Amino acid sequence: MVDSAQLLPVAQAARALDISRERVRELVHGGRLDAVRIGRELLVDARSVEHRKSVVKPAAGRPLSARMAWGFLWSLSGYQPAWISPSERVRLKRYARERVPAQWPRLLSGRARVHRVRMLPGPLARLREDLHAVVSGPVAAGRHGADLMAGSADEEFYVEAARFDELARSRRLRLDSAEPNAVIRVPALSGVLRPPGTDGLAILAAVAADLLDAGDERSVVAAQQLLTRLGEVHKLGE
The missing domain is CATH 3.90.105 (Molybdopterin biosynthesis moea protein, domain 2)
Known part of the structure; x- marks a missing residue:
């Protein structure tokens, strides 16, 4: 109480x-x-x-810009962000070495706007197959190999800004619901959701970042598993 x-x-x-x-x-x-x-x-x-x-350990440093945040996530996931200059690549490598995952929620907070919404089953099912969206959260973590079941948690997606605006205008999602059933992150940079050769899942490092944002023990452990797959050597919380 x-x-x-x-x-x-x-x-x-x-x-x-x-x-x-x-x-x-x-x-x-x-x-x-x-x-x-x-x-x-x-x-x-x-x-x-x-x-x-x-x-919760305080995070150090200023958040990255959207272009640097997505460059960081692409690079860790094994993709080449064409919008990042050679000097910026050097900075991103330094961030990967020096910034422990406990600092990620602040470091990467500029990557997307977060909305908790209510969607009917039909539009929600179509969003899973939408080419302008990718699945994230526990569902994506499990499919990427983490030991985390989705359970009854809200479904999570990244959705391109134009598609999100269209969904909001058509009332296929409600932004003001007292009982949201989905988390939608709208990236602050266009064209970053589906690197060449990827399917309908958010890239691995982005899923790890979302789990670290959640902050509960199971999500943090699952994020560690994903980061281990990426070759991330930092220990969470150190």
Whole structure:
């Protein structure tokens, strides 16, 4: 039970955790921060915020731009990002050596906008086959070889911005639902979802980044498994 005397507005919780307000709402929805809704306002339990500060290692450095974030993910996944210059490739190699995965949520936060939406079964099924979208999250992690079952978790996708706008205009998804059943990430850079030769899954490093964003123990372990497949030598949390 959340003590009403220890409740923080979302903006205050975001400042305390050095994350965005949207990220605070994601953590609440995922059960990683305790909160209550009073009227139309979401209020976060201050003790839950303090606990998260004590167990989550702060991330160092500024977030990468969208083009560098996707260059980082493509490079780790074994693809050549044509939009990255030779000098930027050197920087990306340094990031891969020096930035531990615990820092990824901040480092790669500029790669996409995150939306929690409600979709009917028909449009949701069609999105799985959409050439302008790729599957991510636990489903993609399992198909990439991680020991993680999707269970009852929301389905997760990356969807190109133009397709997302079309879905929103046609009301095939609801942005304001109190009961979302899908997480859609809209990349801040076009043309990055399907490198040559890939299928309908998000690239391996992007799936790992999404799992690290989730932050729960099972997701972090699955992310470690994927990073091991990529030859990533860093230990999570070090």
